[in-house]
Amino acid sequence: MGQKVLVIGSGAREHAIAHALQRGGSVEEVTVAPGNPGMELDGIRTTHIAQSNHAALIDFMKDNGYDWAFVGPEVPLIEGIVDDFAAAGLKAFGPNRAAAQIEGSKDFAKQLMERHGIPTAAYATFDALEPAVAYVREHGAPIVVKADGLAAGKGVTVAMDVETAVDALDDIFVDHRFGNAGAKVVIEDFLEGQEFSLMSFVNGTEFWPMPISQDHKRAYDGDEGPNTGGMGAYSPVPQIPQSVVDEAIETIVRPTVQAMADEGTPFTGILYAGLIATADGPKVIEFNARFGDPETEVVLPKLTSDLATGISAILDGETPEFTWDDDRVTLGVVLAADGYPTNVVKGAKIPAIDVDEDSHVYYAGVAKDEAGELVASSGRVLFVETSAPTIKDAQDKVYAIIDALPTEGMFYRHDIGFKALK
Numbered sequence: 001m002g003q004k005v006l007v008i009g010s011g012a013r014e015h016a017i018a019h020a021l022q023r024g025g026s027v028e029e030v031t032v033a034p035g036n037p038g039m040e041l042d043g044i045r046t047t048h049i050a051q052s053n054h055a056a057l058i059d060f061m062k063d064n065g066y067d068w069a070f071v072g073p074e075v076p077l078i079e080g081i082v083d084d085f086a087a088a089g090l091k092a093f094g095p096n097r098a099a100a101q102i103e104g105s106k107d108f109a110k111q112l113m114e115r116h117g118i119p120t121a122a123y124a125t126f127d128a129l130e131p132a133v134a135y136v137r138e139h140g141a142p143i144v145v146k147a148d149g150l151a152a153g154k155g156v157t158v159a160m161d162v163e164t165a166v167d168a169l170d171d172i173f174v175d176h177r178f179g180n181a182g183a184k185v186v187i188e189d190f191l192e193g194q195e196f197s198l199m200s201f202v203n204g205t206e207f208w209p210m211p212i213s214q215d216h217k218r219a220y221d222g223d224e225g226p227n228t229g230g231m232g233a234y235s236p237v238p239q240i241p242q243s244v245v246d247e248a249i250e251t252i253v254r255p256t257v258q259a260m261a262d263e264g265t266p267f268t269g270i271l272y273a274g275l276i277a278t279a280d281g282p283k284v285i286e287f288n289a290r291f292g293d294p295e296t297e298v299v300l301p302k303l304t305s306d307l308a309t310g311i312s313a314i315l316d317g318e319t320p321e322f323t324w325d326d327d328r329v330t331l332g333v334v335l336a337a338d339g340y341p342t343n344v345v346k347g348a349k350i351p352a353i354d355v356d357e358d359s360h361v362y363y364a365g366v367a368k369d370e371a372g373e374l375v376a377s378s379g380r381v382l383f384v385e386t387s388a389p390t391i392k393d394a395q396d397k398v399y400a401i402i403d404a405l406p407t408e409g410m411f412y413r414h415d416i417g418f419k420a421l422k
């Protein structure tokens with residue numbers, strides 16, 4: 001009998017996790033809670049339980065004989081879902097509440113890095129407007145202002161002049177734009193270089209890095225427009241040399257895993273290091289306590305070992321094995337609803353999308369209308385991923401699929417991967 005696994009979350013990331021679990025071979029049944037109706041096109045089950053309803057998720061696991069859960073998004077992790085599952089005698093893969101602070105509080109992460117000499121931008125933390133403004137005026141621009149808590153990627157202002165930074169501080173402290181998330185603010189030095197994402201499986205003391213990837217956070221072509229959750233990704237990132245990745249593993253991932261263990265908050269789960277390759281070596285922009293979205297949708301398709309076997313080994317205290325296809329490039333593009341990220345217009349019709357066996361569609365913000373047809377129901381609607389021998393080939397292939405679709409009511413970037421081709 002194979003394993004039964006519950007995936008918690010509803011986006012394209014969770015679709016990619018569920019799909020990877022399903023194709024690995026050792027899983028008999030995957031259910032996603034709450035999931036979305038697009039996942040059903042892959043034969044993935046969904047159940048209408050909110051990710052915040054820990055008690056109902058626990059009941060589902062027990063009633064249906066599920067072996068373990070994979071927690072996709074950060075919010076349930078930060079709210080302690082792994083602790084609640086453990087208290088109920090159930091296994092969930094992800095950090096507990098204490099370890100999830102590495103994402104939940106930028107101040108926690110910055111202090112940890114400072115104590116352990118992990119390279120990141122110099123910073124200061126403030127809980128009131130006036131000293132924060134004074135610091136910005138003294139320091140000058142460019143400078144970066146970050147709301148301390150979770151703000152869904154929208155709490156960061158990269159200010160190229162002092163007045164923009166002061167406006168951002170006003171938003172946080174005077175207009176309370178981020179509510180509690182803005183009760184504290186981190187102000188840090190501006191770092192220059194290419195960003196990349198380095199994710200690792202972690203078992204508390206050891207880690208297994210994945211191939212690196214690069215997200216595209218701005219809404220429009222050429223990195224214009226507002227910050228989003230991410231508009232497309234590809235892997236690997238050839239302009240980041242392997243020596244920089246190796247340096248990041250030794251100077252960032254290893255000491256961070258060690259520091260969390262040494263300080264009594266060992267991290268188990270997926271540690272996402274958002275890095276920037278500066279002239280001074282790789283530095284941390286942010287840590288996340290989970291798989292990245294959309295990075296996961298281009299990284300997991302490269303996994304050649306069985307995801308469920310690897311994770312259950314970690315959950316059982318054994319040594320996991322993860323192997324990757326390093327020969328092919330994966331690249332994918334988000335279709336977003338018009339107006340995303342500020343004023344999402346829902347209801348766009350989702351076309352049927354035919355893809356070859358090297359490509360896949362991962363669904364996110366989709367719902368069924370009264371006629372049972374899929375329509376857009378939130379900002380990021382779906383993700384089309386493909387693999388090919390080169391980045392250019394992968395781009396050509398993915399845009400041949402997307403450009404042929406009726407995408408009225410949605411938009412997408414036309415240049416995913418452009419930094420690798422410059």
Ligand code: AMP
Nearest residue numbers: 121144153156158188189190191285286
């Ligand atoms: P975060 O939410 O911390 O990932 O920040 C969102 C985006 O802001 C990042 O992806 C970077 O593009 C940019 N950013 C954050 N911190 C810095 C920094 N210290 N220097 C330059 N850019 C930054």
Ligand code: GLY
Nearest residue numbers: 215230292293294
């Ligand atoms: N793609 C960035 C993130 O998942 O936070």
